[in-house]
Structure formats: C-alpha cells, structure tokens
Amino acid sequence: MRRADRLFDIIQTLRVAPRPVTARKLAERLEVAERAIYRDIATLQARRVPIEGAAGLGYVLRRGFELPPLMFTADEIDAIAVGARMVRRLRDPGLAQAAESVLAKLATALPDSLRRDMMEPPFWVSEGSTAEPRGIDLAALRAAIRDRRKLHMTYEDAAGRRTDRVVWPIAMAYYVDATLLGAWCEKRKDYRHFRVERVLASTVLEERFEADPAVLQREWLARLD
Incomplete structure (x- = not known):
C-alpha cells in the first residue's frame, strides 16, 4: 500500500x-x-x-474535519481510468464524450503525482465488438428513458422482418458485443428486448407513459434473466 x-x-x-x-x-x-x-x-x-x-x-x-473532495486511492484512480475507457466500447458517442470530460475534470483537480496515472494509465482496454447504431440516437434514447417519453421506431429482426412499433423505453443493457433497449411494446402488449443496431429509424414522441419506471424495470429485468 x-x-x-x-x-x-x-x-x-x-x-x-x-x-x-x-x-x-x-x-x-x-x-x-x-x-x-x-x-x-x-x-x-x-x-x-x-x-x-x-x-x-x-x-x-476532531469533529468537523472534512477530507478534501478529491482524495483517491491508487485502486480508485485505476478504476476510474479503466472504467472511462471501457465506456468507449458502448458505441454511445454522448457517453464516450462525457467519460472523457470526467477524466479531464478529475485530472485538473488531482496533484501532479496522480494526474498521469489518471490520463495515461498502464492499461489497455479492447474496443469490443458492439455494432454501431445507425437508426437511433443513444443520447436521445437515454433522455427518453429519463423523461418517460414513448419512442416510435422501425425495427428489423434477425430474420430481416421489419415492423413499426411504439414502445415505452425502460432501460438499456450494455454488453461487450451488443447494446439492448428494454421496453414495453404497445404492438405486442409485452416486454421486449431490442438490439439498438437493428433500429432502422426512430423518433422520440412528446407523449409520455404513466407507469412507474421502477416497477417496469423490475418486471423487465425478470424477463432478461
């Protein structure tokens, strides 16, 4: 230590x-x-x-003493540096840019002895194999999840069949080789998983869904298992 x-x-x-x-x-x-x-x-x-x-x-x-806001251990710095670089695997430009911004902000607050460990860690993180989505803006999708806004999308399944759907976006699941949108599908009246790279076109609607997101997420996760 x-x-x-x-x-x-x-x-x-x-x-x-x-x-x-x-x-x-x-x-x-x-x-x-x-x-x-x-x-x-x-x-x-x-x-x-x-x-x-x-x-x-x-x-x-003595009571009342507070630590400086940015005191990290070596392992914590490694975790931040590796985690931020793993975000690049997700093919989500908004998250990737945010991760780089976090690193830059933290680096300016760290002492010189720790700054290099943050910005130039001796670790390599592979690019992963997640396909880049073309028909959906992942930043807009994340905002739709937060705002409980419905999403209209044209989706192509593994067999090449295309459908138009309105879904309630609930959550996203990031895997090394794929990113999934978890949603309630109005067309199927059930929970569905959608690979974001198979979304051909999408629009976030003004209409909101009223169901409790916490309940929806629990039920969706039960299906994910």
Whole structure:
C-alpha cells in the first residue's frame, strides 16, 4: 500500500471510530508496524489534520474535519481510468464524450503525482465488438428513458422482418458485443428486448407513459434473466 493511501485510510478510520483508536489497532488494520503508524500520525498532524491523542491512549479525529473532495486511492484512480475507457466500447458517442470530460475534470483537480496515472494509465482496454447504431440516437434514447417519453421506431429482426412499433423505453443493457433497449411494446402488449443496431429509424414522441419506471424495470429485468 502506498503511504498516501495509508494516510487516507487512517483519516477514514478515525472519522468513523466511536472511541479513540490505538496505534496497535491501526497497525493491525493496515498491516504495518506500529512505528509506521506513529510516523503517519505525526505527518498528518504536521499537515494540520486535527488528530488528537497519544501513544498508548489512542487517537481521535476532531469533529468537523472534512477530507478534501478529491482524495483517491491508487485502486480508485485505476478504476476510474479503466472504467472511462471501457465506456468507449458502448458505441454511445454522448457517453464516450462525457467519460472523457470526467477524466479531464478529475485530472485538473488531482496533484501532479496522480494526474498521469489518471490520463495515461498502464492499461489497455479492447474496443469490443458492439455494432454501431445507425437508426437511433443513444443520447436521445437515454433522455427518453429519463423523461418517460414513448419512442416510435422501425425495427428489423434477425430474420430481416421489419415492423413499426411504439414502445415505452425502460432501460438499456450494455454488453461487450451488443447494446439492448428494454421496453414495453404497445404492438405486442409485452416486454421486449431490442438490439439498438437493428433500429432502422426512430423518433422520440412528446407523449409520455404513466407507469412507474421502477416497477417496469423490475418486471423487465425478470424477463432478461
């Protein structure tokens, strides 16, 4: 564990502890020697973190202290960097652009020592094999899900049969090789899954559906399993 991560964990442990925590307890939790904990406590106190206490008695964090808003561990930075790059697999330009924006915003707030780990991580994420949708705007589809707006679409199934449908978009399921729209289909009077790359044309309607999205999602997920 990097020392920066250990310092963060010490603060987090003291923040939630109901009583003073001894150096021995902290050392056991973080799997280091007690003398390392004493040095870490001294470092935090020198950085004006309001830790009070003494060796043998335990340490407490004075009430009211808040961590800086962007303190990440190495694993958290890796998770953000990899996750943002995995979004590219989805063939959703809006989400991909948003992911890049998130990385840029976080990078400007991170110290120099961590910025490179965020922007140039030593990880490679494959492109995946999801087909790019042509007949539907995924950003508009996500907005329709949020706004409970109905969707008219022309859909072509695996056998090449085309149908026009009005559906209630409920959710999206992202897989490595496909993106599915989960919806209630007015034509079939039932839940259906639609591969977005098979949507030939689509229009978000002004008309809204009134059913509870949480209920619809639970019922749709039951079908997805």
